[in-house]
Structure formats: C-alpha cells, structure tokens
Amino acid sequence: MTTKKYSRLKNSFICFIATTLLILNGCKTNPPNAPDDTTDLGKVFISANVLGAVIWLNGNDTGKITPDTIEAKTGMHEISLTKDLYYKSTENVEIIKDTTIDLHVTMEEILDIGKVYVTSNISGATIFLDDEDTGKLTPDTIATNSGVHQIRLQRPFYQDLSKEVTIIRDSLITLNFDLVEESLQTTVLLEDFANVSCNPCVASNQIIESLTKYTYGPEKLVAIKYPTNFPSPNDPFYLANSEDCDARMLYYNISFAPTTIVDGILYPISTDSVSVKSAIDQRLQKNPQFRIHVSDNIIGSTYFTTVTIKVENGSGINFSDLVLHTVLTETDIEFATPPGSNGETKFFDVMRVMMPSNAGESLDGISQIEEEVFNRQTEISTSWVTNKLHTIAFIQNVVTSEIYQAGSTIE
Structure with a gap:
C-alpha cells in the first residue's frame, strides 16, 4: 500500500497528462470485437448422405448441421461430421478466396x-x-x-x-x-498495464510471463494485460477495445506504464522480479473463501464461457460490495514487425473483452450454500486465434479493490 500512495503523489502531473490523452482519444475507437486486419475468406457447402449431421471446423462446433454452408479463412481446414449412431467422418479441405466449393460426405452407420x-x-x-x-x-x-x-x-x-x-x-x-472433490487453493490474479511503446514494459512482460508459466502455473497465478494509450496513443491492443481499457485504468487511477497490481491491492515494482514474486507469495498465504471454476466452448464464431462460483466461507464479507469480472484474453500474439517502439513482437495474456461489461456482475444476494452459475458469450473477431483464447474470472470487492479468488481456462 505504501508503494501505491507514493506513486500517486509522485506522478500527479503524469496522471493529468494521461487523463488528457484519454479524453483526446475518445471513449472508444473501435468496437471490442473489431478485426485488426482484413482476412481472406471462402466458403464450403457441406452435405451428407444423412440429414442433421453436426458440422465441425478444425475441432470446433460451427453450430450448423448438414446441409449448410460455412465460411472460413483461406487455406487448409479439417471438416468433420458427427451424428448419433454414425461414425465420425473427417475431410481435409482447402478454402479458396471468394469461392464456394461443394463437399459431400458419406457417413457410415453404426450397426453393432x-x-x-x-x-x-x-x-x-x-x-x-x-x-x-x-x-x-x-x-x-x-x-x-x-x-x-x-x-x-x-x-x-x-x-x-x-x-x-x-x-x-x-x-x-x-x-x-465416485468423484473426489478438488483441494481448495488460492489462485492469485496479476493485472498489468502496459503499452507497445513502453520500454520498461519489455522487462515487466518477461517477468510476468516467466512467473505465470514456469514459477507458479495457472493453478496459483493468472495474469491479465490491459493495454494503455500512453506513452503511445496508437497501441493496437488499446485501439481494439479502448472502452474496457479506459474503465480499468480509471478504476485503479493508472497514471503510468508499466503498473503491476496483485489481487487488486498490492503494487510491486513492475521491473523487479523479487518485488513481484514477494507480492504473489504474500497473497498465496491467504485462506480462500471462494471456489471458481471456468469452462469455455466455441460454436461457430461465438465464444461461450461458463463461470461457476461456490462460497466456502462468507464470514466478514459484505456481498453487496462484490462483483464477478469475466475477461476474455488472448495469448501468444505475434507480429512480423514491432507494433510499437519498444521492439516487442510477441504479447501474452492480452485483454480482448470484458463480459458482459467492464462493470462486472454484482454478487449481492448469491447463495452461500448452492453453486452459482454465470453464462456469458461474445462474438469472435476474425483477427483472434481461437486456440489462444482463454477466460479469466475473478471476484473483486469494488470498495477495497481486493480480489478474493480467480480462476481460468488456462491449462
């Protein structure tokens, strides 16, 4: 807490400049799911010897059944058909730009x-x-x-x-x-505010990636990177969803990048791995009061996620102050050339959209006995890589900013 107060006093002038930039750049440059580039697309009309077979594209349910047409990026794709009491059929198909090709599949009935x-x-x-x-x-x-x-x-x-x-x-x-209950453990959330033209962000990004992937793993630590519009107002990740970025920066009063926050309340030195690790270890010592389970599924161009919450110990908590945040992130995003001036070409755990909004969902009145289930969905931008998408959910006290528990689909 001392680090946080000192930083705010020291950077009051920077905060003024950052706020001015936020106003000049507008509330929202592009919609949250706007594609970052133009993608070449083609179509394939799929039929089969049986009606109503489910169409899968590269292992993902398209939400369509035969006969129907699907659209995909140009190149090679795997198309599969499934239907009860029939064997699964799979074909490799090359999608051609601005062309519709026909694919007829013969499915074999299961007799035994x-x-x-x-x-x-x-x-x-x-x-x-x-x-x-x-x-x-x-x-x-x-x-x-x-x-x-x-x-x-x-x-x-x-x-x-x-x-x-x-x-x-x-x-x-x-x-x-006979199912066995999982052991109850704490998952810490690290939130980081960075920019593609922020030089110190290079070191902090490397520290965070090392801690999340190698030191702790997703069972103990998950991270969300919120892009800022400073020092450069042209950060492509910020421009893709300025509304959610601005809301999160305003909530924490972010005035400079990088800024690293652990569980909403600890502010370690972003470029000091020992400082960041110490904050994480401190939060791992707390006794978890909630369980969070997160699952996801892709059907067609829609990303679905389910968050299940269970209260383990609600003592001392004012539930009217709690919100559930559900955040879709994308990792391992690579550029051929650096999108900013700091030389980075690969980015991890970038916030794409907050569901259903950046305000979160109130947990006032939730059951402290039964499980509570929250279902959310968002359209997938054509610029996102579907197998790099993950959901991170966390419970936060909006008054104290403390995050009680986090969960994710990261394995």
Whole structure:
C-alpha cells in the first residue's frame, strides 16, 4: 500500500497528462470485437448422405448441421461430421478466396450398437466419450459402437475421472463413478498495464510471463494485460477495445506504464522480479473463501464461457460490495514487425473483452450454500486465434479493490 500512495503523489502531473490523452482519444475507437486486419475468406457447402449431421471446423462446433454452408479463412481446414449412431467422418479441405466449393460426405452407420448407463455419486457431471462431449450429464445413458471406449466425467470443483469400458452389442451395462472433490487453493490474479511503446514494459512482460508459466502455473497465478494509450496513443491492443481499457485504468487511477497490481491491492515494482514474486507469495498465504471454476466452448464464431462460483466461507464479507469480472484474453500474439517502439513482437495474456461489461456482475444476494452459475458469450473477431483464447474470472470487492479468488481456462 505504501508503494501505491507514493506513486500517486509522485506522478500527479503524469496522471493529468494521461487523463488528457484519454479524453483526446475518445471513449472508444473501435468496437471490442473489431478485426485488426482484413482476412481472406471462402466458403464450403457441406452435405451428407444423412440429414442433421453436426458440422465441425478444425475441432470446433460451427453450430450448423448438414446441409449448410460455412465460411472460413483461406487455406487448409479439417471438416468433420458427427451424428448419433454414425461414425465420425473427417475431410481435409482447402478454402479458396471468394469461392464456394461443394463437399459431400458419406457417413457410415453404426450397426453393432451397445449402451452404457453412467452414474456418479455427485449428479450433473458432464459425460465425455473418447474425449468428446456427449452433451449429457449424469445420470444418463449413451449409445455407441461395440468395443473398448473411454468414458470421462467432468464436474466443477471435482477431479476429472476416467474409466475404460467394453461396450457389448445389443446390451446395456452400468458404470458408476465416485468423484473426489478438488483441494481448495488460492489462485492469485496479476493485472498489468502496459503499452507497445513502453520500454520498461519489455522487462515487466518477461517477468510476468516467466512467473505465470514456469514459477507458479495457472493453478496459483493468472495474469491479465490491459493495454494503455500512453506513452503511445496508437497501441493496437488499446485501439481494439479502448472502452474496457479506459474503465480499468480509471478504476485503479493508472497514471503510468508499466503498473503491476496483485489481487487488486498490492503494487510491486513492475521491473523487479523479487518485488513481484514477494507480492504473489504474500497473497498465496491467504485462506480462500471462494471456489471458481471456468469452462469455455466455441460454436461457430461465438465464444461461450461458463463461470461457476461456490462460497466456502462468507464470514466478514459484505456481498453487496462484490462483483464477478469475466475477461476474455488472448495469448501468444505475434507480429512480423514491432507494433510499437519498444521492439516487442510477441504479447501474452492480452485483454480482448470484458463480459458482459467492464462493470462486472454484482454478487449481492448469491447463495452461500448452492453453486452459482454465470453464462456469458461474445462474438469472435476474425483477427483472434481461437486456440489462444482463454477466460479469466475473478471476484473483486469494488470498495477495497481486493480480489478474493480467480480462476481460468488456462491449462
């Protein structure tokens, strides 16, 4: 807290300049999901010998069924079709700019079908068959071809559990799972305010990437990078979503870059790894009062995320002061040439959009006994790389700024 107060006094003049720049640059230059560049697109019309097969593009559900047309970037893509009681069919297709090509797929029917009734000691676990989501929850029955299969259950706050099962033709077998609750631990959130033309940000970015990836891992530490419009007002990440960036800078009264904040209340020296690590270690010592589980899914051009919260110990907390923030980030963003003057070409954990807004969602009145589930979605910009997208969710006290717990989809 001492570092924070000293910085604010010392940089009062800088704060005035930064505020002026915010006003001059406007509230929002581009919409949050605006593409950063023009992308070449093509189309493919997909049909099959059966109607209603689900169309998958590069492992992602497009939200469409046969027959239908999908649009994608030019180049090679993997298109798969799935349908109950049919084998999965996969084709590699080259998408050509401004061209619609036809793809007809012949799906093979599964004739030797058996069933398995899946139950668990905790109901509502998602059932995966051979690592694919069946869309069903325990207890339920799934049908598939005879032979050896792997069934996995996944449920918030419980350890994933897998079992191998042999499906027998024209038979129904029962498979029961005893799920074990995950140990309760703290996940610290590091928020960093940086700019592509900020020279000290090069060192701070390297420190944060090393700590998140190698020292702690996502179970203990997650990071969100908020782009600033200073020293350069032309930071491409800031311009892509100035509204959310401005809101977060205003909340913390950010006056210079880099500024690093740990769990909303500790302000270590951004370019000093020992200082940053000390702040993280301090917050890891606290007893967590919440559990957060985050999952995501992409259907077509829409990114879906589900945040599940469970109160473990609500004593001493005024829930009317709490909000849930859900943030979509993108990592490993690479440029051929530096977008700013500090020479960096690779960026990590960049905030893309805050869902449903930068104000967060009030947790006033949530159950302190039952799990609370929040579902959010946003359209995916064509400039984003889908397999580099993650959700980070955190619970923050808007009065004290303290962050009680964080969670993410980062593995």
